[in-house]
Amino acid sequence: MRRLRAALTGAVTLSLALTATACGGGSATGEGSNDSPKTLTYWASNQGASIEIDKKVLQPELDKFEKRTGIKVELEVVPWSDLLNRILTATTSGQGPDVLNIGNTWSASLQSTGALLPWDEKNFAKIGGKDRFVDSALGSTGVAGQDPAAVPLYSMAYALYYNKKILADAGISRPPATWDELVADGKKIRKLGKQVLGAEGANVAENIHHVFVFAKQHGAEFFTPDGKPDFTNDGVVKAIEQYVGLMAEDKVIPAGNAEYAQNQSVSDFAKGRTAMLLWQSASANLTSQGMSEDAYGIAPVPVQSGTPGGGTQVNSMVAGINLAVFKNTDNLDGATEFVKFMTSEEEQRILNKAYSSIPPVKAAQSDPAFNTPANTVLKDTLARSAAALPQVPDESQFETAVGTAVKELFADAAAGRPVTAESVKAKLEKAQQQMPAK
């Protein structure tokens, strides 16, 4: 009986303790400390072909960091599909990692939660200063006018990957520079029985990246200067109509791609089924799928008219990964030291080579590995003709609302239903009404 009573007392105490924690009404507001100076936890996003490959790339570098600083880094590679939810959960509970990767388009949304350490002048000074980074990459680190919520780690840009043999067989001497040229080339390619352009019609994030570029090329914005959604303006409608029209009207994107969401378009390209693909830093992925680097070329994403990749024509969003520190880390100095290490010239060269991305640290870009013809296209795009997605707190909701609308329009196109300015506008009106009220 005595033992039973003791167990009962223990259970009740435990339940009360846990209940009190659960009812804390959000106790995740603690600020950083240095209570645990010898360890760090790091959530890395899945950048390579698999989580195992990422571990193989990152672990030697983390061991190097431990050897130099005595700080052990516990690594967890988080798949993209889980990353944002994991960050939100960590934000709510306060039980997150010390350092983490975030998609750079999420910077402003995550900044608004207040969970990430702001990178003010003092913090930037600890890692060598803001000037070390490329401007376009810094443009995707948070709301303009506020201290960045993260530091750029890997930069990427969209390019047009094309199959040299298919284009040659179709009698096409150079990759298309404008959308009109792409549509015209598409007719020649289809005669060979090949698919023209791959797309991920059911992938909400991919949809947003592309329609953002089309909107920029039409001189349109998704948000007003004061941050209010403006999805139904004529430029945006025209942009989305043109992008989905590549399937609905021009038959350049195959109808089957409307349900693609798991990088099937990359596989189609690697297997020689599709002649062209709009992708960011696809080289490592294509190599892992057995496509030789000689088999494909890389060109800037087509534009409406004029010289692609230059002038004022935007042909890519600024893609990339940022490195953030959780504000309530218990190893603030170690976390800052780790960010300094990961953004050092040496590590930038190693990691960006491994992931076929471009270093956002200017000094590391001089490495010959980043001056190949392929990387030169990406570097030039990032430097001259890429634009950051809207850096507004509602960016995450915008991606979902508009990306889903485009997914539904692709489904209409695949089913043979017409995609018109009216149908596009109706979907966008619905998307806009789903945004949080201002």
Add this chain to the structure above:
Amino acid sequence: MTTTTVEQAVRESTPGAAPPGTPRRRAGRLRRIGLPYLLLLPALVLELLVHLVPMAVGIVMSFKQLTQFHIRDWGAAPWSGLDNYSVSVDFDAPVGEALLHSFLVTVAFTLLSVGLCWLIGTAAAICLQDSFRGRGLLRALFLVPYALPVYTAVITWVFMFQHDNGLVNHVLHDQLGLTDKPSFWLIGDNSFFALLTVSVWKGWPFAFLIVMAGLQNIPRELYEAAALDGAGTWQQIRRITLPSLRPVNQVLVLVLFLWTFNDFNTPYVLFGKAAPQAADLISVHIYQASFVTWNFGTGSAMSVLLLLFLLVVTGGYLAVTSRGRRTADA
């Protein structure tokens, strides 16, 4: 036999038992009365922690204006009164309209899925009621979909439903010629049928298992007597099997209804975060409202409304079925 008589009998049969009214006797009685509650306590504590506390937190959240700006300290989010509820049930506005659409899709999907699961499961169990060579193997095979991990099973269906290379189109279009052209199953209107197919495939083995267990309790003599009286197979099923299975079916249908109505894994793995409109089940819809568009307050209000609906339906169902049982018992 009264309680006093039982206690007396126990006392008399226990060597060294204390006489009535002594402290030792009172302790024994307390132990007997308290023990069941003590044994229940861990379950009650866990129920409190796992269900009741989060539920209470969810109800509080539904009255708050909770977005990404307050997620880190949700207790400090401003109160919004009934705003989240009024937005959710304003069926002329996009949020309410989408919720109503999702609710109706879920109701249709649940009725069809539960009905088909029950029908297939019951038919299979009755077919396997009599012993024959290979019955054990068939029983084991029938349970495979139930035993497979949900993610593995559903992702396999995703591959099979692919437009260009999927097995479903290969069979329906290429081999049987039943469709004019390959169909889309993971987008557009057909997505409802794709979802229903996977749900029934995954759910009927559970119905089969439960009905099979229920059939074991029906005395064989009833069938023998009915056969002697000239009853055919269908009459035996109608007059003996189904009435005897009634208590089992009452529980089975309720459990299937609740599981199917709240099913999150199947649509999420099949379609991802943004389900096609035709297959926009309410569980994924609420998830999207909460975790994708970061309107946690509105998502909580929708969850509370769903909880109320399920409580009403479950309560009504239990009231009707127990009244039926009482009538039958009388």
